[in-house]
Amino acid sequence: MKKPNILYIMSDDHAVNSISCYGSILSDVFKTPNLDRLFNEGCRLDEFCATNSLCVPARATIMTGQYGNVNGVKTLADHWDSTTDVNLAKLIKDQGYQTALFGKWHLHDIPRGFDEYKYLGGNKNQQGTYQNPMFTEKGKEELITHEGYVTDIITDMTLNWLKNREDGKPFFVMCNHKAPHDMWEYPERYEHIFDGVEIPEPFSLFEDLSHRSAGSFGFGSTVSPKSINSHSLYRFFMADDYVTGKLDCDENASIEEKTKKAYQKYLKDYLRTVAGIDDSVRQLLEYLESTGELDNTVVIYTSDQGMFLGEHDYCDKRWSYEEGIRTPFLIRYPSEIKPSTINKELTANIDVAPLLLDYAGAPIPDAMQGKSIRKVITGEEQGYKAVYFRYWMHLSHHEVPAHYGIKTKEYKLIYYYGKALDAFRAINKDTPTSWELYDLKADPNEVNNIYEQEKNSKLVKELKTKLWELKVKYKDIDEIYPEMFPISE
16 A cells, blocks of 8 residues: 655744634634635644643654653753654654655754754754745755745745655655744735725733632733733733734733734734745645645645733743644545534644654654644544643743643643753742643533632532543652642642
């Protein structure tokens, strides 16, 4: 049987709510027809989760099928050792695949296992720029500048490789976009797509956060120009700067008026960069279709994690509320997947590497902590009963406190442990410890923390027991910090 090709397209900080086939409030004013095509001709995963809503750790998990405590990548500053045998690219290459990577890598090591690669930036800074970006290219010592807009360049690199690859061998190519990461620079062709358009606001933009626990209340970067709490160590907004920079705004205006204006600019800039991603997907699909390879190619579109677009007044990721850990995942492979399939099983990014190895006919190493979700996608198997997540980078950058927890189909339990521990570049300042519990069926927007309600005491105990079981399963029990799991609270 002929092995399928694999086209893996991944963006950076792409919110589920900004893809129109997911049906958010934005879908009335912003369409992504080419991303939607993947759903219309394939499957949309509704409960695909990032296990750490941060770029570098998420990418390491995708390449290894492991949590950060196992692969060594917990924070933005950690380096992944790509010489490991648990390396997705190397394992697929061993199955006779041609392999390539173009775009954002951000793992602070050489992308071993790829026949060809061109990744943004150098070894010290792999974030890259939107305009005229520099790339590290295999076999070249100096960084190479490419003129133009980064999304277009990465798309062209991918297309050129596809056009010139070796015939007769299956391919695995990662097209990793920088967009829509901040600071949301877009090409001129998208300047006017929102002229006269008012972007709908999430109802939680002005949420009353009094239900929150002490561990999360008052932390995080916001769309609004003013913090709700004075204990902040870092403010994303300084003086007259807002989420996308200085506003054309009367500084005597009310906080509500400033927030509304900042939100409009933030969303329009963000969505303009997403428009470029959608066009990239169109070009890649049309090329594969023109060569007759599309139906023999597993096409996946995803992101490294989610992103807050004003929900709860937030404008970053890092938090483990739904907008942060819930991640888009669209897949097209018509020989197995029926059109317009909606999958609501719990899955996670630890499953990406096992899934792709399964498609490539490769054995899945025992060291991988995820599982192939190939039969979950087709409806033949169930997903997880609970997904474990953890954010390590305590208070750094956007001042989100360190935390861990679990998500089930019905509930989410979060423990803010309030310490830097041994996480590199976390800020060594303790913050309040606390728990939060959300009923995801009755309260999908997580605006009602029910942890302290006496009627939930039995439920809390059951969820804590499950949480501990998963910490043991994934070897993340903080042996040298026994106080880190206060199950008796």
